[in-house]
Amino acid sequence: MVTNITNFGRSGLSDWLMQRASAVVLALYTLYMVGFFLTTSHLDYATWSGLFQGTGMRIFSLLALISLAAHAWIGLWTVSTDYIKPTGIRLGFQVVVILAMFAYLVWGVQVLWGA
């Protein structure tokens, strides 16, 4: 058993499952958004704002945002352990990635539920 403390779920299996589940959510969200753009002939602020008024769409968007954060954390953590050999730089990179994901998540919530 190889130890590790900065990966997403502490276990390889949970990271692997989360990576796949989040990929499915992101794929569905992408399909939904592409479908929205294709079926909306006239896109203005009112239509765009109206799309995100419903609680369902907000939950879906938040789910996609959380999925993106988890997906990026797992993926970039893997990239960093493959290619960044000096421990200090690797740990620094991982902290920056995790903090950025957290900031984007909070910002996303603010956008979705803000004015």
Add this chain to the structure above:
Amino acid sequence: MLQVNVYRYNPETDSAPYMQEFQVDTKGRDLMVLDVLHLIKEQDNAFAYRRSCREGVCGSDGMNMNGKNGLACVTALSEVVEDGKLIVRPLPGLPVIRDLVVDMSLFYKQYERIQPYLLNDTPAPAIERLQSPEERDKLDGLYECILCACCSTSCPSFWWNPDKFVGPSGLLQAYRFLADSRDTATRERLAQLDDPFSVFRCRGIMNCVNACPKGLNPTRAIGHIRDMLLHNAT
């Protein structure tokens, strides 16, 4: 004449590795790459490589021939030579001891880590532990591995993390013992593999399947291990 470029490095005399060109007279025959190496050794007897059975059973002469890992003894020139040229290098990713001879310590360490022997805590029967033909069939495609390291040294995940990722060869053997009906340590074995490196550093690019001179499929075995981990934990 066949133009052969071989990787040369003698740490006692060379400051850095270099490629050396040889002209080898194959007399028009479709030799195996190992035969060509013998002909080179007749020209320069300081040239070093490993070989033993010369028939694809011992796994000693794994090397990189024109960019693809394989056993020199069972790889015919007609399979690898392009434009009359052959480039032979040691297995990638492992430290070179001399010329085509690599240090396989990390590869063996990963093999040792998966406990490649039967673990059984039940009392030993008088004669032997029997298997049904169906149980025995599960080991086909797994037990044939000869540990030549062609697969693990073609795997980028093993190049980057040879100390943490078990590698395709070790994982094929890990599944060989997970699948064996006579082994009772399945849970303990799985517990040793559930970290982000040992199994899950496999990204499924199947270089191992492409390289295996015995036609085995480590990627499928790794998929089975993942299924067993998932089955155990959900």
